[in-house]
Amino acid sequence: MKGKGFEEIPHTADWAMRVWANDLPSLFEEAAHGMNTLAGVKLIEGARIKKHFEAKAPDSESLLVAFLSELIYFQEQENLGFSKFDIQILDASNNECRTSADMEGAPIQSVDKAVKAVTFHNLKISKTARGLEVEIVLDV
Amino acid sequence: MNLENLIQISDYEWEIPTYIRSDMRVPVRLFATRELLEQIAGDKSLDQAINAATLPGLVGRVIIMPDMHQGYGFPIGGVAATEFPQGVISPGAIGYDINCGVRLLASNIEFKSARKEMDALATLLNKYCPSGVGKEGAITVSIKELDHVLHDGSRWAMKNGFATEADISRTEEGGCLDGANPDKVSDRAKARGREQIGSLGAGNHFIEVDVVDEIFDENAANVMGLRKGYLTVQIHCGSRGLGHQVCTDYVQQFQSVVKKYGIELPDRELVCAPMDSQEGQSYLGAMRAAANFAFANRQLLAYSARRAFAETFKSKDAYLHQVYDICHNMGKIETHEVDGRQIKVCVHRKGATRAFGPGTPGLPPEYQTIGQPVIIPGSMGTASWVLVGTEDSMARSFGSSCHGAGRVMSRSKAKHEVRGEALRKELEESGIQVRAGSLSGLAEEAPSAYKDVDMVVETVSKAGIARKVARLKPVAVIKG
Structure with a gap:
């Protein structure tokens, strides 16, 4: 089974989601959509804003945390949410991963609940029948 | 984990011995009844407690409180002490909301004479204490001024007219941790903090007006100024986005630090650094700065709560005196007796309250004989408790106790099973004013x-x- 998607999985105190996709850029994109969905982020229609994000990290899991943390920062500090992503992952095999992401979004109309932080708890991107899969716990 | 692997010490105490898993450095001691243990057997709390027992430099036992539940990396309700300075400090074992805590204020307003004003009081508290997702605080400070907040905590609030000497005296650590280093707090964390000071935030944070429902220790209650039938206020919040960013920054940085020091851990959220390393010192400085921000934040909210009381009741009896302010997410250097010797340790408390017993240095003079007040907020609509620390807490739990009721149901399940509007109606019908974002x-x-x-x-x-x-029994709740 291939494709991409996300689903909420049980967690007693915080939020957790399982995300899957064929490749790393799609996995990052689905994780962003999943986090926005859990938080109930609604964007203002019409207005479009573009931002660019670059980061490097020792592995793809750390890069994923950095990417999602950037989205939290934009949400909290600039009231911006993103719905379209063009993500590139570079040098993923060399003990140093880099990402370059163009993100398109809009000012946020409403948020049901903010995510405080993205955790490393049991964070492991694995190859499965669905392609790449990861479980992410979000502190809320 | 199978509960049958636990050794029962008493009706209220259990142990997970080190032979359960080869990487455990110390045993885990749980304070719980069998019924409470059965409630958490379905989640990963016990596995996380065992993971916590693998941190380098641990002494004594990892302690778990009866309100424990699954967290991330370190379980909520956990206490772990590492020997200073060679043991480690772990940002994930303190949590993202650094110095999340509770402040209890008490008034001389009797509830039965103030029942009619509760609606107006709840509205004013909601107006003066900003709450909700990412909400800006009561004031905005410049980055330069923010550095003073990070360095001085509640003392900054006093210099600026938001606190009294009595507030400072009745705050854990006097509302200011020594060794705070604002230079080790990232620009991004400061940007998140400068607009949020004096705000409640969202999630499980709240301001609650309570009435003292029953007294169990007359002497201690008298010393604290708690009278049956009179109004009190609890303020539950922490270091807001600033603390979240400090933890995020250091958990990310420490991913490579553990490799540098050859530390192997079962969960990447537990990453840590030796306290005597440059990296460990940087985190300690930043964590203390975030803790000071939280002290100042609760102080500003207390100032706003006093304003709401004064405007509502227009009487000197409305003044809210501080009972105490406690932290329940923190790493603190303390001296404890371990295996018959007094040693300096870093006590990581995550969802656990410091509960120093009578005579412990650092307590205000009036609490020296009764022990430190321990404030235990209940779940919305249920009782909260005021306790005191004991000699036993010093000897058996690194001077710590529980911090609340502890979740047992996931947020998604709660949202499926409970309708917010119906709950608000139910609470209001039981006499509790509710203001919810x-x-x-x-x-x-x-x-x-x-x-x-x-x-x-x-x-x-x-x-x-x-x-x-x-x-304490709730009569008004303000939630983000």
Whole structure:
């Protein structure tokens, strides 16, 4: 089974989601959509804003945390949410991963609940029948 | 984990021995009844407690409180002490909301004479204490001024007219941790903090007006200024986005630090650094700065709560004196007796309250004989408790006790089972004024999502690591 998607999985105190996709850029994109969905982020229609994000990290899991943390920062500090992503992952095999992401979004109309932080708890991107899969716990 | 692997010490105490898993460095001691243990057997709390027992430099035992539940990396309700300075400090074992805590204020307003004003009081508290997702605080400070907040905590608030000497004296650590280093807090963390100071935030944070419902220790209650039938206020919040960013920054940085020091851990969220390393010192400086921000934040909210009381009741009896301010997410350097010797340790408390017993240095003079007040907020709509630390808490739990009821139901399940509007109606029908920024957020915090706080308090009381002083009953709740 291939494709991409996300689903909420049980967690007693915080939020957790399982995300899957064929490749790393799609996995990052689905994780962003999943986090926005859990938080109930609604964007203002019409207005479009573009931002660019670059980061490097020792592995793809750390890069994923950095990417999602950037989205939290934009949400909290600039009231911006993103719905379209063009993500590139570079040098993923060399003990140093880099990402370059163009993100398109809009000012946020409403948020049901903010995510405080993205955790490393049991964070492991694995190859499965669905392609790449990861479980992410979000502190809320 | 199978509960049959636990060794029962008493009706209220259990142990996970080190032979359960080869990487455990110390045993895990749980304060819980069998019923409370069965409630958490379905999640990963016990596995996380075992993971916590693998941190380098641990001494004694990892302690778990009866309100424990699954967290990330380190379980909520956990206490772990590492030997100073060669042991480690772990940002994930303190948590993202650094110095999340509770402040209790008490008035001379009797509830029965103030019942009609509760609606107006709740509205003013909601107006003066900004709450909700990412909400800006009561004031905005410049980055330069923010550095003073990070360095001085509640003392900054006093210099600026938001606190009294009595407030400072009745705050854990005097509302200011020594060794705070604002230079080790990132620009991004400061940007998140400068606009949020004096705000409540969202999630499980709240301001609650309570009435003292029952007194269990007359002497201790008198010393604290708690009178049966009179109004009190609890303020539960922490270091807001600033603390979240500090933890995020250092958990990310420490991913490579553990490799540098050859530290192997079962969970990447537990990453840590030796306290005597440059990296460990940087985190300690930043964590203390974030803690000071939280002290100042609760102080500003207390100032706003006093304003709401004064405007509502227009009487000197409305003045809210501070009972105490406690932290329940923190790493602190303290001296404890371990295996017959007094040693300096870093006590990581994540969802656990410091509960120093009588005579412990650092307590204000009036609390020296009764022990440190321990404030245990219940779930919305249920009782909260005021306890005191004991000699036993010093000897058996690194001077710590529980911190609340403890969740038992996931947020998604709570939202499916509880309708926010129906819950608000139910609470209001039972005499509790509710002001909530989000009805779905209200549903997530439904009392049914939590354990029975009375059972949790009964457990720490019977185990001897805290003593009951008073029970509080909610009459108004303000939530983000």
